[in-house]
Amino acid sequence: MRARALEIARFLSVGGVAFVVDLGLFNLLRFGPGHVLEGKPITAKVISVAAATLVSWLGNRHWTFAEHATPQRGRELFVFAVINVLCAAIPIGTLAFSHYTLDLVSQTADNISTVIGIAIGTVLRYIGYKRWVFTGHRP
Template identity: 45%
Template sequence: MFSRFVRRLLRGQTLREWLIEFLRFCTVGLGAYVVDIGLFNLLAYHWPIELPFDQSMSAKFISVAVSIVVAWIGNRLWTFRDKKQNNRRREFTMFVTVNLGGMAIALGCLAVSRFILNFDSQFADNIAANVVGLVLGTAFRYLCYRYIVFAPPELANQKK
């Protein structure tokens, strides 16, 4: 059972190739994370213009949207460059859809922290959205990128 899991995880790659791909994914993700965190904190706490709805929730929505574009470019051109699809529009649409799921995870963590637990400090917002939400969202995104977005069409459509 474990060896079958490893074979599926590697998907025809050697362990070294998979590790390089995973480290590239983490590097691109770190860049997108810096964009996300920096823009979130700028908009939520240092932006002179009031954003609609809740300042932190709106700031998180905007920062994640910008970081999605940064991550797509990095992953398409570097991490999964050998697996990118020919149809950029379809690939980007799938990428955005997966990232909307990741954003929903981060926003969900932030909403629970702010509206259920009543934690509304900058520190609490960052822990909820940018630590807890990041870990859960990253796991979700990596699996979706690898097996859906940047999978060769025959693997993406293959029944498990």
């Protein structure tokens, strides 16, 4: 039980860093200097999710699930990427729904819809990583 709690704490720590990268880069692209992608919230979100995924892979592979890493790094990376692509669709979907269906286009609305999607995706990622990615056992 203690080991699981520590693993979840590490997972959430890595997720917290990835969250800051995701939300920070999204806001920088949309609302930062030059408003680079001001009118393209989905493009900004895809870029920020990709950057956050790289951060998440490194943290989870080398810290959170280091004891469960397998020697098959290529397989791990592939399945990790598939899970992240599927889970990345969640915050992108919640943002698109809020922005285009509900016509909630403020910075606050964009961030709230993104946070809701990230929370749902986080739970699904943890389950996916435990079940399909980091399946090795302690040496």
